[in-house]
Amino acid sequence: TIDTTAPNAPVLDPINATDPVSGTAEAGSTVTVSFPDGTTATVVAGTDGSWSVPNPGNLVDGDTVTATATDPAGNISLPGTGTVSADITPPVVVLDDVLTNDSTPALTGTVNDPTATVVVNVDGVDYPAVNNGDGTWTLADNTLPALTDGPHTITVTATDAAGNAGTDTAVVTIDTTAPNAPVLDPINATDPVSGTAEPGSTVTVSFPDGTTATVVAGTDGSWSVPNPGNLVDGDTVTATATDPAGNTSLPGTGTVSADITPPVVVLDDVLTNDSTPALTGTVNDPTATVVVNVDGVDYPAVNNGDGTWTLADNTLPALTDGPHTITVTATDAAGNAGTDTAVVTIDTTAPNAPVLDPINATDPVSGTAEPGSTVTVSFPDGTTATVVAGTDGSWSVPNPGNLVDGDTVTATATDPAGNTSLPGTGTVSADITPPVVLLDDVLTNDSTPALTGTVNDPTATVVVNVDGVDYPAVNNGDGTWTLADNTLPALTDGPHTITVTATDAAGNAGTDTAVVTIDTTAPNAPVLDPINATDPVSGTAEPGSTVTVTYPDGTTATVVAGTDGTWSVPNPGNLVDGDTVTATATDPAGNTSLPGTGTVSADITPPVVALDDVLTNDSTPALTGTVNDPTATVVVNVDGVDYPAVNNGDGTWTLADNTLPALTDGPHTITVTATDAAGNAG
Structure with a gap:
């Protein structure tokens, strides 16, 4: 590649007496910087063209520094030059925030350099200001164009003779809008x-x-x-x-009015079933004007001149059911106004008919109705009894004592707004004894189980409630009831609260509650301990499960696993080396595990391993002892951690020095275990 074009001359950044000399040149070119004392410094320009060399430390104001760039082809640029300025401190210029109704305001601030050039930038446009030479600067009134109402970001810049620039920013807010009159x-x-x-x-x-x-x-x-x-x-x-x-x-x-006392006007809260009610209250000024405001609309009322005021019936529009905030205002001749606020609640909805509990010839007549309503109970002889329903809706009146089977008793409820319900009715029955129905707790692996229990009334209707849903059951007429298999939906594993209710012909209901627990998960397979020819066969399984052990001769033994899961059955006495024994576990719900297996070993004698007490100043000591089985595996446990040792095959074993971690001063309990090929451990 032929390259005969010289790079552009390097551009030097402003130079002072201390900071590195830097600038830009053709990327990858070698920049040679020449100082006034004849020394040079060389650097390769980076990929962005930037470069920097150390300041020689002897530069003074006015010195000239030159730099040339040589590209990789050997072409040398013309020199770039820079003049040293020892002044690196920018002027300090200040402008405070301004709030004004002048849309072309004068601006003024301070500057600590009497010769600095000051420029004001408003909305991106520069405006030269005057440096007054006395520590202040000014931008004359009407220099700026007319600014719109609102905030404007102002930047003022002061530049000294050395090119150092200081700035300050403020907000000039223009507000030419007069306030509303007070x-x-x-x-x-x-x-x-x-x-x-x-x-x-x-x-x-x-x-x-x-x-x-x-x-x-x-x-x-x-x-x-x-x-x-x-x-x-x-x-x-x-x-x-x-x-x-x-x-x-x-x-x-x-x-000005010398009368400052407002009238006193009063309206109490109202509950009514009239959707266009009349309203009345008191006012202590017989000449005051009274206005009633309902749902934001004013309605003039009549001041009766006798200490009362009235808003006539049907003056208001038909109000919707519910609360309405009412404000009544009385204004006297001096303009003083007194107010009161109340809530008028419209309720045009009659309560539901009372529900009467089963009635007999002696007990009080009771039931439920709208809480707070007045319940009127009418008996067959024409007498009545009245009671207010409690906060839970319950009510009760005395039994008149002359009721007989088949009599009808009625009850109505009148709410505080005056609305009266339809009548609720009840029929008298002298039978007040509910049936007795029973269901025991159930544990099963059937997710749609049949249920059965007892009931002492062969004609009672029996209903089973599972997870909040009713399922009719069959009263078998023989003192038992049944809910057929698969009547229930598939229940999830876990407990389900079951309520069974038996209701006789007189409406008396007896209940019982039980828990049906669904468990469709089989236990884990039992784990069998090592088996020999004489000792009981033992192991672990799910606590409470029934473990069935099967021997090679076809015989079995059964045992229930303890609360810790352990179990044991007698050894049949005919086991030989290599025989396989299996065990399954069946939980109380009837789920049976996969079989666990164990292989018989006639060797039941564990190795004998020994370790004497040790006192040493070595915090990671070697340990050694004896073992009577040259093939046994030896493991040393120190402070709960196992460390494999070497069985030397000569009746001794060794744990090498520095195998243990550094032990703290004091006693440490050491356990050494030797396990032979048959799994016997000593």
Whole structure:
């Protein structure tokens, strides 16, 4: 590749007396920097063209530094030059935030360099400002174009002779909109003069005698100034609001009234079944105007002049059922207003008919109705009894004592709004004894099990409730009842609360509750301990399961596993080496495991292994002892951790030095176990 084109001259960044000399050049070119004392420094420009070499430390203001770039083809650029400036400190320039109603405002701030050039940038446009030479700078009024209302980000930059630039940023907010006129609260001769205005605005209140009072409206717009004490009926007070930008509102006005006591008006809460009810209450001013507000609409009421007021029936539109907030306002001749609030609740819905419990000839007559309703019970002899239903709806009245089988008793409920239900009825039965029905707890592996129990009434209707669903059962008429297999849906594994109810012809109901537990999961296969020719055959299985052990001669032995799962059966005495013994476990639900197996070994003698106590200053000691089986596996357990040892085959075993971790000073319990080929462990 032929390349005869020289690179562009390097560009040097501003140079000072201490920082590295840096710049940009053709990427990959070799940059040679020459200093005024004749020394040079060389560096290869990076992939982005940037480069940097150490500052020699002897540069002074005005020194010239040059740099050339040589590309990989050997072409050398013209030199790039830079002049040293020892001044690296930018000027400090300041502009505070501004809020103004001038859309072309003058701006001013401070700058600590009297010769720095100051430029103001507003909405992305630069405007040269004047450095006054006295620590301040100014941008003259009307230099900026007319700015729209709202915030504008202002950046001011001061650049000194060495090219160092300092900046500051502020927000100039233009607000040319005057506030609304203040609203004055009713004014009397003594209380402070108050009202509302734009929050944060300065409110100036002017009194008839020419005096004024000034206050800043709070964050909620409220303000208050002292009453001058010389106001009389009919005086006019004005107030203007000036916002922080300097915009002044039109004046708000208020007229003085020496009467400051509002009328007292009262309305109590109302519950009615009339959707266009009349309303009435009290008012202590016979000439006050009374207005009733319902659901946000005003309705003039009549002040009867006798301490009461009335809103006539059917004045209101038909109100929907439910609560309605009612505000009644009475306003006197001086404009003072008193209010009261109440809730009118419309209820046009009759309660449900009461439900009567089974009735007999002696016990109180009871049942349920709408809570708080008045229940009227009518008996066959024409007498009645009245009671208010409790908060749970229950009610009870005395039995008149003259009821006979087949009599009909009725009950109606009238709610507090005056709505009366349809009658509920009950028939008298002298039989008050419920049937006795029983169901025992069940554990089964059938997910749709048949259920059976006892019932002492051969004609009672029996219903089984499983997981909240009713299933009719069969009363067999012989003192038992049955729910057929597969009547229930497939139940999930686990407990299910079962309620069985038997109801006789008189409506008396007896219940019983039991738990049906579904378990369709087979136990794990039993684990058999090592088996020899003489000792009992033992092992572990699911606690409570029935373990069946099968021997090679076809005989079996059965045992129930203990609470810890262990089990043991007699050894039949005819086992020989290599025989296979199997065991299965059947849990109480009837699930049977896969078989566990064990192989008979006639060798039942464990090896003899020995280790004497050791006292040593070695925290990772070697250990040695004896073992009478040259092929046994030897394991040393120290502080609960196993470490395999070497069986030397000569009647000794060894655990090599440094096999153990560093043991702390003090005693450590050591267990050594030798296991022979038959699985016997000593």
